[in-house]
Amino acid sequence: MLFAREPAAFQASVSSEGSPLGHTAAGRTPRKIARTAAPVPPSPRPRALLPVVDQPDIREEHKIIADEIFRMVPAACxxxxxxxxxxxxxxxxxxxxxxxxxxxxxxxxxxxxRALLIHEFFGHVIDLGCLEGHMDAGISNFRDGKDVIYKDDPSVSFYQISWLTDKIQRADAHSNHFVTGYASWDAFEDFAETVTYYVLQEDAFRARATKNATLAKKLQWMETHLFTKQKTVATGLSNWDGKSVPWDATKLPYEWHAKQ
Structure with missing residues (x-):
């Protein structure tokens, strides 16, 4: 009988040939066809840490956090x-x-x-090292120690919202014009605390800005000059009560989302 198969032989044919019409003679052990296992893609190699953080005297958990934060800005900066x-x-x-x-x-x-890194790196290194003006524009009223800051430096337009010089506030400045108490220390801490508050407490910042024209200007500056591509990396867990001003943005609770 052509193609007659015992049940066991039939099952063997199905499993080895992949079809009930496999050409196996009755009573004969079906030839097994070797199957090549699907190639397993290699595990991705861990990304090398940035050289500036990969130092033997820095703990591993701090290297990883710092590497993520530093990679959030363009390489040139x-x-x-x-x-x-x-x-x-x-x-x-x-x-x-x-x-x-x-x-x-x-x-x-x-x-x-992590919050300290955002304050120091986003707030100070980017402000003083990446955002720059030109000598031809003239010297502004703001100085970082002995270093002059030129009038066309983008940061100057932020400072001028609340400051006449790096240490002298405008006559109409008020404590609630600053995202935190520490932000009122000088123009540079105002910038750094505002950046930190934006990154880690954005919802509270927006809520306060709806009732405060000065904070609204600072929020607009951040979204015009620094955070042009909207990406939420954290959810702030501090609730604004409508009147009090927190002292330090790096101490406020938040939930972190960003992963590189």
Missing amino acids: RGQLQSFYVRYDNPKQRGLAGKTSVIVSGNVSDAEF
Whole structure:
């Protein structure tokens, strides 16, 4: 009988040939066809850390957080950062920064460590090192120590919302014109705290800006000059009560979403 198969032989034919019409003679052990396993794609290699954070004296968890934060800005601006230090010796100040360097304490929670990096890197390195003016525009009333800031530096238009010079507020400035109490310290801390508040407490910032024309101007400046592509990386967990001003944006609770 042509193509007659015992049930077992038939099942063997189906499993080995893939079809009930496999050409296997009755009573004969079906030939097994070797199957090639589908190639398994190699696991992606972990991305190398930025050299500025991949230092032996920085803890691994802090390297990972810093690498993510620093990669959130364009490479040309990121390259402005030449020195990065994490201190584990109980420094008096939790963070310091200039045009090309950032120093932060490692003796804080991961959430606070990230917020400090946003304040120091987004707020100071980008402000003083990436946003620049030109000598031909003339010297503004704002100085970072001995360094002059030119009139066409984009940051000047932010400073002028609340400041006459880097340390003297406008006559009509009020405490509620600043996102935090610390922001009223000088023009540079105003910038850094406003950036941090925008990144980590955007909803509260927007709520306050609807009732405060000065904060609305600062919010508009941030979205015009820094955050032109809307991407929410965190959800602020601090609720604005309609009147009080928090002291420090790096201390406010938030939930982090961004992953590179």
